[in-house]
Amino acid sequence: MTTVKPILLAEDNPRDAELAMAAMEEHHIADKVVVCRDGAEVLDYLYCRGTFSSRQQGNPAVVFLDLKMPKVDGLEVLKTIKSDVNLKPIPVVMLTSSREECDLSQSYALGANAYVVKPVEFHQFITAVKELGVFWGVINEPPPEGSDQRGRVPASV
Amino acid sequence: MEWFDHWSIERRVLVGFGLVFAGIVVISAISYRNTTILIENSQLDTKSHELVQLLGSVEETLGTAESSHRRYLVTGDESYLTSYRTVVERMPEYLRYLKGLTNEGGQQQDRVAKFEQLITRQLDAEARAITQRKKHGYEGVRHLALSGAGKNEIDDIRRLMTELDTVEQRALQARVAQSAGSTQNTIALLGLGAFLQLVLLASVYVLIHHDVTERRRVAKELRSRGELLQAANKELEAFSYSVSHDLRAPLRHIDGYAALLSKAAGDTLNDKARRYLETISGSAKQMGQLIDDLLVFSRMGRQDMLHTTVSLDQLIKTVLHDLRLDLQGRAISWTMHPLPNVSGDPAMLRQVFVNLISNALKFTATRPEAKIEIGIAKQGPTDVEVFVRDNGVGFDMQYVDKLFGVFQRLHRNDEFEGTGIGLANVRRIIHRHGGRTWAEGALDQGATFYFSLPLARSLS
Incomplete structure (x- = not known):
């Protein structure tokens, strides 16, 4: 691995974000985490625009996506990611408090790679976030940069 | 009209049509009778006209006969005799016709009979006079020649004819x-009949219209109530959604920051402070559990239900397998009676047995040997009553009504843990299956929980 790909955490609640960061810190992957405070910011990051216009090019290793967020909610972000050929290969993990059936089925229908319900208990939460961060950010081999090109359909068709 | 209000629309319409039909029958009968009279009268009229005409012919014939016989008597000219005979020959036929035109046994027939008699007498008299003229010449009939024979008869005949x-x-x-x-x-009758039918048809129409309007109104009300119910359900769903999403977050934060604090302050905390932090965490966890249970309870009421055949024996086996961690290190004597197949939702019924068996395990924890029995209390043709009995701490029967309520607990949390949702869920599930739940018990002498379920319909 030449470049360390960042982990994108979309979390509108600063406390949840802090707790998640605390969990990541325990496994020394906190420096890889970029926190976005709403869906619009996530899209700005992914499309390198706004405050992220000067960031290093390339897709994150994984996006942790909360469902309920201001401006653009999690499902909309998911939909945008999965319908864009360049962003489609990014693994998206829904990280949410909702256990509702409709959220689950909608998320998977839109192409979510995983769905994790945030446990109330801190130790469970910390374990979950840690394991998710380690699995998707370290263990999982992300798609090679430029893999998106293969999915492209010739414009003449 | 109270009795009328109790009648169903079908009955009212039937009675209405019955009345219309009866009216038509009566009017038709009367009209038929009137028409028959008209036809009979017209036939009688024809006869009367013929009779009057015939009387004219008879009169003419008689006149001709009278004048020609008189001319013969005077002149002795045979040609008069010939014309006399020609007209007289017609007479019997006329009389026969005449008789045919009058009614049998009527006064007119009597008159015709008398008329015939008089004519016969007149004709006889004329015949006699003619014979005499032939035998004795003009002198023999001189006294008759000018007036003719049978003068009286002629007058009588004329009178009778008139x-x-x-x-x-x-x-x-x-x-x-x-x-x-x-x-x-x-x-007039036909007019009345038409009016009557119109009135009856109009009232039948009014009845039908009234009924249809009523039905439409009820359907509309049902629809609007359905919409209200749907709106209420949607609101409830939104509520439980926000409960599941928003209420959990602060709890997570309480527990999370308590843990972070305990980690950050770690060594500087004394035992008391550490215990406080643990209590904060414990309370947050407990509330999380409560919210989860409440959500399951609310979902139980909204979820669509399956209706399949469920083998209770099989169901209990899987439940015991799922609860195997709770069974570790416990001395339990199980008594399992064979159970029938029921009709219902397998996942929901599984929840029933999980809750009841967990309860039995929980409340027998203080016993050296737990005794749990599952069997049939009563089996009817369509449903079955199942019981789960334990030898645990039991309960006072005066609180039996509280057992199945939401958040109702009969034990302190430091005695037995729990959120008070389990039995409420059992009741809700059994109610959704069309069954009922009840319990028996005594303090320190165990408890028995009963529920009824519809049996699966076997093909035999």
């Missing part, structure tokens, strides 16, 4: 009057 004519004309007039009356009667 009488016959007058009576017949009078009868004719009477019949004309009757026919006119009967025609008017029929027209």
Whole structure:
């Protein structure tokens, strides 16, 4: 691995974000985490625009996506990611408090790679976030940069 | 009209149509009778006209006979005799016709009979005079020649003829009057009938219209109530959604920051402070559990239900397998009676047994040997009553009504843990299956929980 790909955490609640960061810190992957405070910011990051216009090019290793967020909610972000050929290969993990059936089925229908319900208990939460961060950010081999090109359909068709 | 309000629309319509039908039958019968009278009268009229005409012919014939026999008597010219005979020959036929035109046994027939008699006498008299003229010449009939034979008969005949004519004309007039009356009667009746039918049809229409309007109103109300219910359900769903999402977050934060604090302050905290932090965490966890249970309970009420055949024996086996961690290190004597197949939702019924068996395990924890029995209390043709019995701490029967309520607990949390949702869920699930739940018990002498379920319909 030449470049360390960042982990994108979309979390509108600063406390949840802090707790998640605390969990990541325990496994020394906190420096890889970029926190976005709403869906619009996530899209700005992914499309390198706004405050992220000067960031290093390339897709994150994984996006942790909360469902309920201001401006653009999690499902909309998911939909945008999965319908864009360049962003489609990014693994998206829904990280949410909702256990509702409709959220689950909608998320998977839109192409979510995983769905994790945030446990109330801190130790469970910390374990979950840690394991998710380690699995998707370290263990999982992300798609090679430029893999998106293969999915492209010739414009003449 | 109270009895009328109790009638169903079908009955009202049936009675309405029955009345219309009866009205039509009566009116038809009367009209038929009137028409028959009209036809009979017209037949009688024809007869009367013929009779009057015939009387004219008879009169003419008689006149001709009388004048020709008189001319013969005077002149002795045979040609008069020939013309006399020609007209007289017609007479019997006329009389036969005449008789045919009068009613059997009527007064007119009597008159015709008398008329015939007189004519015969007249003709006989004329015949006799002719014979005499032939035998004795003009001198023999001189006294007759000018006046002719049978003068009296002729007068009687004329009188009778006038009488016959007058009576017949009078009868004719009477019949004309009757026919006119009967025609008017029929027209009036038909008009009345049409009016009656119109009224009845109108009332039948009003009845149907009223009923249809009522039905439409009820359907509309049902629809609007359904919409209200749907809106309420949606609101409830939104509520439980926000409960599941928003209420959990602060709890997570309480527990999270308590843990972070305990880690950050770690060594500097004394035992008391550490215990406080643990209590904060414990309370947050407990509330998380409560919210989860409440959500399951609310979902149980909204979820669509399956209706399949469920083998209770099989179900209990899987439940015991799932609870195997709770069974570790416990001395339990199980008594399992065979259970039938029921009709219902497998996942929901599984929840029932998980809750009841967990309860039995929980409340027998203080016993050296737990005794748990599952069997059938009663089996009817369509449903079965199942019980789960334990030898645990039991309960006081005076609190039996509280057992199945939401958040109702009969034990302190430091005695037995729990959120008070389990039995409420059992009741809700059993109610959704169309069954009922109840319990028996005594303090320190165990408890028995009963529920009824519809049996699976076997094909045999």
